[in-house]
Amino acid sequence: xxxxxxRLATDRRSMIGYIRVFISEVxxxxxxxxxxTAVALEFFIGTPLARVLGMSRAPMLFGFVIMLKKPxxxxxxxxxxxxxxxxxLSLIARLSASAMNRLAAKLLEFPLIVSVLIHxxxxxxxxxxxxxxxxxxxxxxxxxxxxxxxxxxxxxxxxYMGEFSCxxxxxxxxxxxxxxxxxxxxxxxxxxxxxALLPQWLGFFFFPIALIVGGLVAxxxxxxxxxxxxxxxGDYLAIISLAFMFxxxxxxxNLEIVGGPRGLGDQPGWANRPVVFITxxxxxxxxxxxxxSTLGKALNAVRDNEMAADAMTVNTRRTKITAFLFAxxxxxxxxxxxAHALRYVNPATFGIQKLAEVLAMVYFGGLNSVYGSIVGACxxxxxxxxxxxxxxxxxxxxPLLLILVMIFRPTGLIAFxxxxxxxxxxxxxxxxxxx
Amino acid sequence: xxxxxxxxxxHYFGGLRAVYNYELEIEPGQIRGLxxxxxxxxxxxxxLITGIYRPTEGKIFLEGKELNGLSPHEIASLGIGRTFQNxxxxxxxxxLEHVKMARYxxxxxxxxxxxxxTARRHREEAESEAKxxxxxxxxxxxxxxxxxxxNLPYGAQRRVExxxxxxxxxxxxxxxxxxxxxxxxxxxxxxxIIRQIHGELKLAIFLIEHRMKVxxxxxxxxxxxxxxxxxxxxxxxxxxxxxxxxDAYLGKEAVE
Numbered sequence: 001x002x003x004x005x006x007r008l009a010t011d012r013r014s015m016i017g018y019i020r021v022f023i024s025e026v027x028x029x030x031x032x033x034x035x036x037t038a039v040a041l042e043f044f045i046g047t048p049l050a051r052v053l054g055m056s057r058a059p060m061l062f063g064f065v066i067m068l069k070k071p072x073x074x075x076x077x078x079x080x081x082x083x084x085x086x087x088x089l090s091l092i093a094r095l096s097a098s099a100m101n102r103l104a105a106k107l108l109e110f111p112l113i114v115s116v117l118i119h120x121x122x123x124x125x126x127x128x129x130x131x132x133x134x135x136x137x138x139x140x141x142x143x144x145x146x147x148x149x150x151x152x153x154x155x156x157x158x159x160y161m162g163e164f165s166c167x168x169x170x171x172x173x174x175x176x177x178x179x180x181x182x183x184x185x186x187x188x189x190x191x192x193x194x195x196a197l198l199p200q201w202l203g204f205f206f207f208p209i210a211l212i213v214g215g216l217v218a219x220x221x222x223x224x225x226x227x228x229x230x231x232x233x234g235d236y237l238a239i240i241s242l243a244f245m246f247x248x249x250x251x252x253x254n255l256e257i258v259g260g261p262r263g264l265g266d267q268p269g270w271a272n273r274p275v276v277f278i279t280x281x282x283x284x285x286x287x288x289x290x291x292x293s294t295l296g297k298a299l300n301a302v303r304d305n306e307m308a309a310d311a312m313t314v315n316t317r318r319t320k321i322t323a324f325l326f327a328x329x330x331x332x333x334x335x336x337x338x339a340h341a342l343r344y345v346n347p348a349t350f351g352i353q354k355l356a357e358v359l360a361m362v363y364f365g366g367l368n369s370v371y372g373s374i375v376g377a378c379x380x381x382x383x384x385x386x387x388x389x390x391x392x393x394x395x396x397x398x399p400l401l402l403i404l405v406m407i408f409r410p411t412g413l414i415a416f417x418x419x420x421x422x423x424x425x426x427x428x429x430x431x432x433x434x435x
Numbered sequence: 436x437x438x439x440x441x442x443x444x445x446h447y448f449g450g451l452r453a454v455y456n457y458e459l460e461i462e463p464g465q466i467r468g469l470x471x472x473x474x475x476x477x478x479x480x481x482x483l484i485t486g487i488y489r490p491t492e493g494k495i496f497l498e499g500k501e502l503n504g505l506s507p508h509e510i511a512s513l514g515i516g517r518t519f520q521n522x523x524x525x526x527x528x529x530x531l532e533h534v535k536m537a538r539y540x541x542x543x544x545x546x547x548x549x550x551x552x553t554a555r556r557h558r559e560e561a562e563s564e565a566k567x568x569x570x571x572x573x574x575x576x577x578x579x580x581x582x583x584x585x586n587l588p589y590g591a592q593r594r595v596e597x598x599x600x601x602x603x604x605x606x607x608x609x610x611x612x613x614x615x616x617x618x619x620x621x622x623x624x625x626x627x628i629i630r631q632i633h634g635e636l637k638l639a640i641f642l643i644e645h646r647m648k649v650x651x652x653x654x655x656x657x658x659x660x661x662x663x664x665x666x667x668x669x670x671x672x673x674x675x676x677x678x679x680x681x682d683a684y685l686g687k688e689a690v691e
Contacts (some may be wrong), residue, residue, distance in 0.1 A: 285552045294535055294542055294563065295551040295558060301525050301536050308523035310507040311485060313540035313603050322546065368527065416527055 026093045027428045030100035034093035039129040042084045046133065053080055060136055064386035099426075104427040109213025115425045124277055131273065140340045142273060143362070145280045146334050147263035151361040152287055152373040153330035158359075159415075160291055161323050162303030167225055167241035167284040168331050168358050170248035171218040173350035176339035177258055178242035178266050179214030181342070183207070190266045192259060196410040207270045211336040213278065218332025219325040221248065226324045230317060245355065250346040263346030264339075279337060285328050288328065288370050288419050299323050300368070360398070364405055366412030370419035375411065436499050437624035438463045438639055439515075439607050444493030446483055446663075453479045454663040457493070462660060466633060466640045468654035470647075470674075472683060476663040477643045485517055486510040496555055497606070513642065516605030518596045519614045524584045530595050530618075531540075531580040534567035535560075537602035563602075572597040573635070575630065577663060588622045592620050594628065608632070611641040614649055622646065650677065659683065 053076035059066045063077030107115040131138040149173060157165040162394070185193045187203035198206075225244045229237040253261045290296040297321045299311035301309035310316050339345045357380065365376020380398070387394040405413060437460035446454040453476045461467055469477050481640040483490045486507040493514040496687070498666045502510050504580055511517075516537075527535060548556030549673040571577040579587050584595055593613065600608060613629065614622045626649055633640055659667040659680045667677045674680055 006562060009685055038622075289552045290549045291551075293544075294560065295546070295549040297528070297536060298539060300528055300532075304525035304527055305523045307487065307507075308519065308525065309536070311511050311517055311519075311523075312599060313508050313539040314506050314536065315539075367464040 010248050014251055022090075022094060025101075025427070025428050026097045026099050026263060027104045027425055028119060028123070029104045030093045030096050031089075032126060033096055033100065034089040034091075035126045036122060037092045037128070038085045038088040038127055041088055043129050043132060046084060048081065050080060055080070055163055058084075058133060060134055061140070061382065061386050064228055065389055066434075068387070070416060078216075093279075101427040104425060108422075108426060112425075114421055116421050117370055119425050120281060127277065128273065129162065138273060139341075140381070140385055142271070142276045143338070144378055145276050146337050146341065147361060147381050148356075148374050149280045149283045149333040149337070150331055150358055151365065151377040152284060152370060153327045153334065154358050154362050155365075155367065155369070155373045156287060156291065156299070156323055156327040156330075156360055159369070159372075160296070160299040160303070161320060162299075163320070164235070164238040165225075165241045165324070166238055166359075167222070167244040167248075167328075169350040169352075169354040170241075170245035171328040171331035172220060172247050172335035172338065172354070173252060173345075173347065174221045175211075175214035175218040175335030176345045176350075177214075177252060177264065177335075178217035178263050178332070179210040179336030180339045180345055182210045182213050183268055183270070184264070184266055188266045192257075192264070203268055207275065207340070210340075211333045214336035215329035215332035218328045218335065222325045222328030223321075226321045229280040230320045230324070239291065245352075249350055252350075253424040263344055263348075265344040267340050267343045267345075269340065269343050271337045276337055276341065279333065284370060284374075284419075287326075287330065288421075291370075292418065295319070296323075327365070360402055364402055366409075366415035366417070369415050369417045371417050372407075372412050372414040375414055379413075437461055437495065438465075439641075440496045440497060441513065442494045442496075444480075444483060446479065446488060447491050452460040452663055454483065454490075457476070457663075459658070461639050461641060463606075463639055464633075465656070466539070466654050467612055467644065468627075468650040469607050469643045469660060470645070470650055470657060471639070471660035473689045478611055478653055479663075480660070481517065481643065484510075485515055485609065491644050508540070511603060511605075514604070514606035515609060516600035516607070517609035518593075518600050518611055520615060522596050523590055524596060524614040526583075526585050528585060529570065529581055529583060530576065530584050531564070531567055533584055533595055533599045534570055534602045535563050537599045538563035538566065557602065567598075567602060570601050571595075571634070574598045590617060593617070593625065597628070597632075601636065605638065606642055607639045610640060610652065612645060614644065615672055622649070625649075626653060629689060636669060658670055 006065055039092055042058065050056075050058040055066060055073055055076055059080060064079050066077045067074045076422065102114070127141060130139045150168065154165070154168045157163055183203065183206070184190050186198050186206065187196050187200055189195050221244070225237070225241050229240045252258060258264050291299070298314045298316075301312070301314055302316050302319055306316055336385060361376040361380045362373065363376070364380055365374070366372025383398060383401070384394070390397065409415070439459065439461040441457060441459040444454060444457040446453070457480060469480065471477050479488065482488045484495055484502070484511070486502065486505055490503065497510075497513055497515065500511070500513065505513075528536070532590075542559055544556040544559050545551060547553060548559075568577060568580065571580055574597060576587070576591050576594050576598065579591060579595070584592060586677050587595065597610070605637070610629070614625050617625060629640065630653070632638060642650070642654065654671060656669065657671055657674045659669075659674060659677070661683045666679045666683060667674055669677070686691075
């Protein structure tokens with residue numbers, strides 16, 4: 001008896017060990033290739049396979065929704081997941097591991113940017129095929145990406161700088177409305193603003209400008225919060241920024257020129273998948289550059305000990321205000337994307353509910369970390385969608401999960417981890433021999 | 436004019452007179468000491484000079500430039516580096532990041548460099564990293580460079596703090612009880628380090644200390660502060676034999 005249980009334990013340990021070795025040997029390139037195979041497989045045979053398994057159509061979010069709605073279909077949903085995602089992903093990743101390691105090493109001989117762009121291209125292809133399956137997926141994807149940008153920008157303030165800001169929905173609203181007014185006035189025939197001033201086809205090239213305008217307006221709003229609240233440390237920022245959020249909301253509700261409480265529609269749908277993807281990647285790149293520079297690290301110094309930062313020549317006041325405006329800028333850009341993805345904005349969207357959502361994403365994912373923001377935003381958005389069939393219980397499960405994270409990992413799932421693109425794309429093991 | 440000169444500095448906390456009529460002149464390359472019982476106002480003097488408090492009266496000059504009214508980071512970048520009595524380190528940052536941070540005012544790449552990672556940024560960051568490694572080696576803590584600073588032993592943390600203060604290329608280095616909480620062995624090492632940086636970098640050093648051994652061996656001139664007033668100033672021998680100093684430290688026997 002002793003011996004058998006002992007052997008079982010060793011077996012289990014070696015199993016885990018095997019999986020660990022397996023994971024550690026596959027480079028990112030291999031995983032992307034595996035994922036690409038999986039989504040391509042789903043794109044071509046997903047629907048027929050789902051029919052064979054007794055489902056009316058392919059499960060949209062990894063089978064969760066189907067499992068919760070019709071428990072009878074759990075086995076088929078699991079089988080579908082295994083056949084479409086798990087097997088191709090792990091098989092391709094495993095089989096291609098050594099070749100991909102060599103390829104990743106080869107790519108690193110060129111400037112880093114080449115390697116990064118190839119990875120991003122593959123990643124985009126995965127997202128593209130995955131979301132081509134249905135409009136629902138395409139929407140989930142776009143809004144999740146926008147949530148990533150918003151979460152990361154809030155992380156700059158609440159994580160990197162260690163202040164507690166509540167005004168992000170306000171900044172997002174400013175960005176959304178500013179960008180919308182810009183595009184609607186210039187490029188759309190609208191009841192509020194009349195006919196378009198410039199031809200439609202020109203507009204797409206103006207969209208980056210619209211986003212930047214949105215970001216800048218949000219930054220100007222942020223200045224109004226920053227100047228009074230960064231004179232001292234403490235809870236001032238939390239209170240002033242909360243007030244700011246409500247002021248922005250009621251301001252928009254009472255401004256008939258932007259549609260008042262009815263909201264503003266007719267935005268051209270320029271925030272399509274590639275535009276959102278590129279903007280979000282650009283945002284992550286710039287924010288990550290900033291927080292890894294000494295100027296950005298100064299935020300951490302200010303957070304951990306402001307007096308010491310001052311004594312070490314760091315201009316603390318300028319550092320805080322710059323970071324705050326910078327974060328507001330990206331929140332504004334996220335707002336602009338959101339408005340053009342939904343093609344309608346409404347002041348009620350940017351209230352306390354949105355605030356709770358973003359804060360949950362930041363603290364769930366992890367403070368002071370780009371990975372954390374990505375994980376937090378994707379995790380909370382996807383969980384929200386997956387648990388939708390549970391209706392009311394969704395609002396019990398997600399907060400419960402948050403509480404658990406706070407108990408076991410008080411700073412979030414992946415906190416205080418540097419995002420280094422080079423480490424991400426490099427091969428996981430030295431190639432065995434030269435080709 | 437001396438490198439650092441302070442004229443008749445007085446400071447009140449509300450109605451409490453913390454520092455009264457304090458005068459100081461530090462010449463380049465000098466090591467000065469400031470001693471005194473607990474609560475005499477030694478750290479307050481440091482905080483007044485480095486701009487954390489603003490003196491109620493009196494003027495402070497560094498190389499003839501008036502420091503009154505400047506903010507702490509401006510005073511620091513003019514050339515006053517300091518360490519703190521209770522080691523104000525940044526708990527989530529690595530040792531290397533600590534030392535690089537003190538090069539903040541030397542960086543010229545600005546926000547463009549920070550956002551877009553320009554060539555100039557990479558060059559300047561590499562330079563400050565090289566400088567930081569050099570200082571860490573000098574302090575003998577280079578092997579901890581990538582560690583979070585709180586994981587280091589106490590003595591090493593003190594050295595990191597000193598390396599950080601040196602990274603800003605100060606003209607005067609203020610050390611606030613550099614040997615606090617150290618055992619005799621660490622104390623001797625720390626004194627050796629202070630001598631070494633004084634020798635190599637030709638810095639003026641202004642030091643607060645409780646341990647007589649340290650001040651007596653290192654300093655050229657010593658001031659004794661009691662209740663915010665300097666009661667004695669002179670060479671270590673003068674101070675050791677000064678009856679007022681002995682009274683202040685040991686108390687006077689009541690003779691009625």
